[in-house]
Amino acid sequence: MTLLSDTFKRLHAKKALIPFITAGYPTPQLTVPMMHCLVENGADVIELGMPFSDPMADGPVIQKASEAAIKQGVDLRKTLTMVAEFRETNEHTPVVLMGYLNPVESMGYEVFIKDAAKAGVNAVLLVDSPPEESAELQNQLRKHHLQQIFLVAPTTSHARQQLICQQAAGFIYYVALKGVTGSADLNPETVNSHIQQLKQLSELPIVVGFGVKDASSAVAVAAEADGVVIGSALIKTLEGSQDAQETLQKVADFMCPIRNALDSL
Amino acid sequence: MTQKFDNLPDETGHFGRFGGNFASETLFHCLEELKSAYQKLKNDPEFQQQFNKDLAEFVGRPSPLYFAERLTHEQQGAQIWLKREDLNHTGAHKINNTVGQILLAKSMGKKRIIAETGAGQHGVATATVAARMGLECIVYMGSVDIERQAINVFRMKLLGADVRAVDSGSKTLKDALNEAMRDWVAHVDDTFYIIGTVAGPAPYPAMVRDFNSVIGQEVRKQSIAQIGRFPDALVACVGGGSNAMGLFYPFIQDKEVLMYGVEAGGKGLETGQHAASINAGKVGVLHGNRTYVMSDDAGQVTETHSISAGLDYPGVGPEHAYLNDIGRAKYVTVNDDEALAAFHTLTRKEGIMPALESAHAIAYGLQLAKTMSPDKHIVINLSGRGDKDVHTVAEIEGVSV
Numbered sequence: 327m328t329l330l331s332d333t334f335k336r337l338h339a340k341k342a343l344i345p346f347i348t349a350g351y352p353t354p355q356l357t358v359p360m361m362h363c364l365v366e367n368g369a370d371v372i373e374l375g376m377p378f379s380d381p382m383a384d385g386p387v388i389q390k391a392s393e394a395a396i397k398q399g400v401d402l403r404k405t406l407t408m409v410a411e412f413r414e415t416n417e418h419t420p421v422v423l424m425g426y427l428n429p430v431e432s433m434g435y436e437v438f439i440k441d442a443a444k445a446g447v448n449a450v451l452l453v454d455s456p457p458e459e460s461a462e463l464q465n466q467l468r469k470h471h472l473q474q475i476f477l478v479a480p481t482t483s484h485a486r487q488q489l490i491c492q493q494a495a496g497f498i499y500y501v502a503l504k505g506v507t508g509s510a511d512l513n514p515e516t517v518n519s520h521i522q523q524l525k526q527l528s529e530l531p532i533v534v535g536f537g538v539k540d541a542s543s544a545v546a547v548a549a550e551a552d553g554v555v556i557g558s559a560l561i562k563t564l565e566g567s568q569d570a571q572e573t574l575q576k577v578a579d580f581m582c583p584i585r586n587a588l589d590s591l
Numbered sequence: 592m593t594q595k596f597d598n599l600p601d602e603t604g605h606f607g608r609f610g611g612n613f614a615s616e617t618l619f620h621c622l623e624e625l626k627s628a629y630q631k632l633k634n635d636p637e638f639q640q641q642f643n644k645d646l647a648e649f650v651g652r653p654s655p656l657y658f659a660e661r662l663t664h665e666q667q668g669a670q671i672w673l674k675r676e677d678l679n680h681t682g683a684h685k686i687n688n689t690v691g692q693i694l695l696a697k698s699m700g701k702k703r704i705i706a707e708t709g710a711g712q713h714g715v716a717t718a719t720v721a722a723r724m725g726l727e728c729i730v731y732m733g734s735v736d737i738e739r740q741a742i743n744v745f746r747m748k749l750l751g752a753d754v755r756a757v758d759s760g761s762k763t764l765k766d767a768l769n770e771a772m773r774d775w776v777a778h779v780d781d782t783f784y785i786i787g788t789v790a791g792p793a794p795y796p797a798m799v800r801d802f803n804s805v806i807g808q809e810v811r812k813q814s815i816a817q818i819g820r821f822p823d824a825l826v827a828c829v830g831g832g833s834n835a836m837g838l839f840y841p842f843i844q845d846k847e848v849l850m851y852g853v854e855a856g857g858k859g860l861e862t863g864q865h866a867a868s869i870n871a872g873k874v875g876v877l878h879g880n881r882t883y884v885m886s887d888d889a890g891q892v893t894e895t896h897s898i899s900a901g902l903d904y905p906g907v908g909p910e911h912a913y914l915n916d917i918g919r920a921k922y923v924t925v926n927d928d929e930a931l932a933a934f935h936t937l938t939r940k941e942g943i944m945p946a947l948e949s950a951h952a953i954a955y956g957l958q959l960a961k962t963m964s965p966d967k968h969i970v971i972n973l974s975g976r977g978d979k980d981v982h983t984v985a986e987i988e989g990v991s992v
């Protein structure tokens with residue numbers, strides 16, 4: 327049993343709410359308090375973004391957050407330290423690291439996975455490491471009982487869906503739209519029908535992300551899915567915040583209506 | 592054009608441990624679609640015929656192999672030959688690739704063309720073929736590059752392209768590539784992405800190489816006709832590496848032909864301000880492939896520097912990374928000041944003004960020639976002409992034009 331599968335089992339018919347924040351944004355000091363605040367306000371899993379200089383799959387909001395975090399000295403090691411600090415008082419909320427391959431290659435797969443496991447990370451999602459290129463990464467992940475989350479896109483062929491479902495662990499992340507994170511043109515009907523198809527191929531929980539921005543869009547795409555990921559919209563509300571109190575209040579204000587809406591489904 | 596000179600990349604787009612398909616999931620479908628369309632067309636006689644006709648009548652190929660008599664005399668070493676890609680329509684080798692890719696785009700029924708550009712040469716070459724085909728064209732360009740390559744920006748606009756400034760990251764070529772990828776993800780159905788060098792996810796590195804390999808294929812024929820045999824050495828500058836791969840690839844099996852790729856040494860490798868990914872970078876993943884990448888200890892891609900915008904790229908085509916690893920090609924560096932000196936030398940001695948990118952190859956070629964005896968022959972790829980760089984040179988030398 328892993329923390330992720332336990333979490334989804336415990337949720338049962340309830341929908342998982344998975345906020346995404348970029349480690350070190352708006353400030354490095356705020357990341358751990360924000361993670362706790364997210365949990366207090368209904369987060370079931372936390373996705374923590376590892377800032378990267380060239381976030382090819384991200385829209386302007388997450389790009390800016392990454393740049394700001396890097397400017398403040400946040401790297402992979404600091405990100406892992408943040409997870410370890412979070413784990414000092416929270417053992418039950420799964421943490422998924424999301425980012426790009428180059429910083430991981432630079433640190434070395436073995437060192438990264440070992441240290442991530444030690445810090446209390448449960449899974450990793452590397453946007454530019456598809457199943458075809460992930461053999462070595464998977465070896466290391468297995469050694470340390472970590473899971474690799476894969477994306478499935480609206481453009482993913484049936485054959486690739488099968489390949490991805492075979493290798494996926496933890497949950498499957500369905501990309502709700504053709505575009506980068508934070509895009510606007512979400513179409514819930516297509517999302518729901520794609521998720522129905524995916525459910526035929528995998529027993530894993532399926533969560534939806536990219537373009538989910540508030541309670542109503544969350545509810546719209548959660549009909550068939552097991553959970554939703556919200557990133558850009560959350561990060562956007564934090565723009566310009568420096569003050570701890572104010573930032574945490576904004577996080578709570580953002581999360582509550584979405585949690586309530588999902589619970590009333 | 593699609594003659595095979597070796598068996599790389601493999602089925603999965605790898606050149607040894609380099610290359611591959613490190614793309615985000617949304618793009619896989621179009622990469623597969625592109626790969627199969629390209630595979631089908633490259634063996635299609637009608638497509639080849641059209642491509643060759645366009646190269647001849649629109650680009651003006653073959654480009655001459657020119658004997659640089661005064662340069663040779665001055666170096667008192669090997670005989671120096673220049674492959675005149677500067678004489679192509681739009682002034683650089685970049686057009687070979689865009690002519691090929693636009694035919695592919697057309698045959699795939701794509702209506703919208705996107706491209707990234709650094710120096711603006713690839714942007715101009717793309718805007719040119721898009722205009723000719725009547726297709727919508729959007730070119731992403733870092734805002735820093737827009738400023739230093741104003742003439743090319745205006746050329747693209749004259750050709751009807753929509754030039755979009757990219758303000759993220761270092762605001763240069765790598766960021767333009769990121770932005771083009773983001774555009775592609777959002778418009779996968781109707782958009783064709785014309786990448787300008789032998790980088791990106793598979794099948795781009797091999798496809799861009801194949802379209803540019805007309806350079807090396809012509810040199811094979813021309814050297815036999817003009818020298819009586821193959822040259823002893825080939826020299827080309829390496830940004831992403833498309834002009835160099837185009838020259839090298841047809842000679843890959845001819846082991847007696849030495850190959851030298853010249854990276855931008857900027858202000859000197861020791862200053863950290865350069866763009867020498869093979870010489871000073873480490874293995875990483877950038878823009879969809881595994882290759883040598885300039886990055887810091889944390890794996891963040893670092894900002895590069897070169898006097899020539901076209902070499903200012905923190906990665907390098909994966910096939911070059913591979914050729915370096917197996918020792919088939921040697922990668923060296925030339926600094927800004929050496930390139931600038933070579934720019935002047937070629938202009939004064941031969942009456943040919945090279946692009947600052949190509950001036951790197953000239954600078955190394957001159958050094959190399961000196962170490963070789965007069966019965967040897969070297970071919971330097973003159974990848975582009977220097978008109979676009981006149982402003983940069985004037986500015987460096989404190990001249991207002």
Ligand SMILES: Cc1ncc(COP(=O)(O)O)c(C=O)c1O
Nearest residue numbers: 712830831832833834901948975
């Ligand atoms: C004239 C010229 N040469 C060389 C390059 C570098 O590109 P590559 O290394 O792909 O040939 C450029 C790029 O803009 C260029 O304009």
